[in-house]
Amino acid sequence: MHGRHALALDIGATKLAVALVGADGGIVRIDRTPTLRDDGPEAVLERLLALAERVRGETVVAAAGIACGGPLDPRGGVLLGPLHLPGWDHVEIVRLVEQRFGVPAVLVNDASAGAWGEYRAGAAAGAASTVYLTVSSGLGGGAVLDGRLLTGATGNGGELGHVCVRPGGRRCSCGRRGCAEAYVAGTQLVARAREAIAIGRPSALAHVDPLEAAAVAHLAGSDDLARELWADALDCLGQLVADLVNVLEPEVVVLDGGLTNRPDLIDAVRRAVGADAIAPIRRVVRIERAALAGTAPAVGAGLLALERAA
Ligand SMILES: [Zn+2]
Structure with a gap:
């Protein structure tokens, strides 16, 4: 070799x-x-x-x-x-x-490594700046800015999932309230569904076993609770991406993780950026799915x- x-x-x-x-x-x-x-x-x-x-x-x-x-x-x-x-x-x-x-x-x-991988060999190849978000059990994030990986002073910067999008909102895995991760992460979608079912909310999700985040997305077209939770997740993700785009002006935002295969997710993010990113910036940025599977x-x-x- x-x-x-x-x-x-x-x-x-x-x-x-x-x-x-x-x-x-x-x-x-x-x-x-x-x-x-x-x-x-x-x-x-x-x-x-x-x-x-x-x-x-x-x-x-x-x-x-x-x-x-x-x-x-x-x-x-x-x-x-x-x-x-x-x-x-x-x-x-x-x-x-x-x-x-x-x-x-x-x-x-890991999410910073993901950003570097997509920047060097994936959906952001050829760009100078990219924001990378991975929606799975958590909400990870990383960024490459002008060809340099964002690491911060001690290597713990770039925690893009822990940007507050709902002040005073749901408790996040990091301990704070209202982080995007608390609404978008797969484990949080499942936890929210279980909490609603436990207090008597009727939902088809009560009969899904094992309950996974993909089921919430899948049933969003037919079940009220699933629709509400998924809409909330997409709203928080869209808000997060629009803000990150305004701050960093990447050429590409790469969305990775199992839940990002849902076509309505990428559409929602594109709409949010189109509506909320500042005019010259939103004309530059592309929202893409990860290329490295x-x-x-x-x-x-x-x-x-x-x-x-x-
Ligand atoms: Zn957090």
Whole structure:
């Protein structure tokens, strides 16, 4: 195999993914396994490293990139109790990966890695600035501005899902009220449906088992509760994107994650930007679906690792 390759490790709430990424951002191999986070950090990390060894196989890798939700310390290479991994309070993930594979490793916020992946090799290729949002169990965000990845002072900036769109509103996973994530994230859509059903609201969602966010979106055309929750989610997402577009003036906003496959979601975001973004800016920006089919964080982490190791 020719060219330089990186191992990319993506540590999600429900699944672990490891990819072998080429210098052009292409994925040579990728494999996934459930996170099973209740097993605790030691067992999960061992499973992650074993998966990485299998994916590497006989390929010589030049670097390793690790994508994980925050908070984290990218300079020290340490996970600082990520919101989606309870109990992972001081995990020296970079040291563990460097010892196991003997190559330099970098740690980056997963949604920031996703932004870099789509910017270098996906829907935002060729743009100078892009905003990336991923709607899944949470609402992750990252941005590339004038060719530089937004990281902030300690590498924890760019938490675009935690912009307040409903002051005094729903409690968010971060502890604050009214963040966009509290309305748009899949886990929050499900929680809101369960809360309404528990206080006696009639809904077809009461009979969906297991209840997932996709069902809320799917039943929005026929069920009152689903319609209300989905409309609220689209309204909050549209408001968030319009504000981000006004602040950052990206050429492209990339929407990633399972729920963004719904055609009404991208339409709602385009309408909100058309209505609420400032005139010269809204003529520049394109709203696009992600092009890397859920692998953007791995691709971005791999490319960042190769660039830093160069
Ligand atoms: Zn929040």
